[in-house]
Amino acid sequence: xxxELHGYLNAARDAMVWKLEGASxxxxxxxxxxxxxxxxGLVKHLSxxxxxxxxETFGRPFPEPxxxxxxxxxxxxxxxATPEESREDILGLYGRVRAHADxxxxxxxxxxPGKVPHWPAPKDAVSLHLILVHMIAETNRHAGHADIVRELxxxxxxxxxxxxxxxxxxASWWASYRExxxxxxxxxxxx
Numbered sequence: 227x228x229x230e231l232h233g234y235l236n237a238a239r240d241a242m243v244w245k246l247e248g249a250s251x252x253x254x255x256x257x258x259x260x261x262x263x264x265x266x267g268l269v270k271h272l273s274x275x276x277x278x279x280x281x282e283t284f285g286r287p288f289p290e291p292x293x294x295x296x297x298x299x300x301x302x303x304x305x306x307a308t309p310e311e312s313r314e315d316i317l318g319l320y321g322r323v324r325a326h327a328d329x330x331x332x333x334x335x336x337x338x339p340g341k342v343p344h345w346p347a348p349k350d351a352v353s354l355h356l357i358l359v360h361m362i363a364e365t366n367r368h369a370g371h372a373d374i375v376r377e378l379x380x381x382x383x384x385x386x387x388x389x390x391x392x393x394x395x396x397a398s399w400w401a402s403y404r405e406x407x408x409x410x411x412x413x414x415x416x417x
Contacts, residue, residue: 228336231358232328238365239324241385242269243317245372253379255307265375267306268368270294270316273323274304275364279357280327283340288326290319331358 246254246265254265274295277288294303307316336355343350352360377383385391395403 228331228354228358231336231355231362232331234362235358235365238362238369239272239320241369242272242365242372243320244387245369245376245382246313246317247387248382249376249379251313254313257306258375258378262302262306263371263375264306265372265379266311266313266316267304268372268375269320270307270311271304272365272368273316273320276323276327276361278344279342279361280330283342283352283357284330284334284338284354285340286326286330286333288323290322327361330354 246269249265255267257264274292277290277292278295280286281288292304293299307313331354334354336353336358338354340352340354340357341350342352342357345352373383383392
């Protein structure tokens with residue numbers, strides 16, 4: 227079961243990284259929602275999540291400091307990249323965090339106990355199994371955000387390169403499909 231869970235986590239991680247491929251530095255940073263959601267910020271956020279959940283939770287702290295977790299960090303600092311933080315910096319960090327998390331996943335049994343410092347008792351007492359499920363959900367949630375943000379940038383959508391999991395259709399088909407959905411929404415709201 228651990229192998230399967232780890233596989234699902236890796237698929238979601240890979241989807242996150244793919245969403246940045248081929249997009250400009252501006253496009254991976256620009257906020258496309260009222261709350262500022264952006265592609266590079268999502269990867270930065272997930273780096274911090276994995277560093278904590280697979281690190282400190284199991285007494286295996288990630289060795290690099292993450293300044294956005296200090297007491298004096300600005301709110302939401304982990305959800306966007308500063309001009310000084312390059313794509314390579316954030317993706318490199320994510321790679322190192324993934325490797326550290328993978329070491330934890332490999333070293334521990336699914337029932338290995340841990341304690342999440344920022345969760346209230348008694349929910350703070352966890353197992354590797356619970357944290358794997360939590361991070362699969364967290365990563366997939368943000369991969370969904372990234373999918374929508376990337377589609378807004380340049381129309382790139384889907385699960386992975388070569389396997390979009392979307393119906394086949396050219397731009398004309400998608401425009402017609404979108405119009406049908408729009409008309410259905412208008413008709414339903416008029417009744």
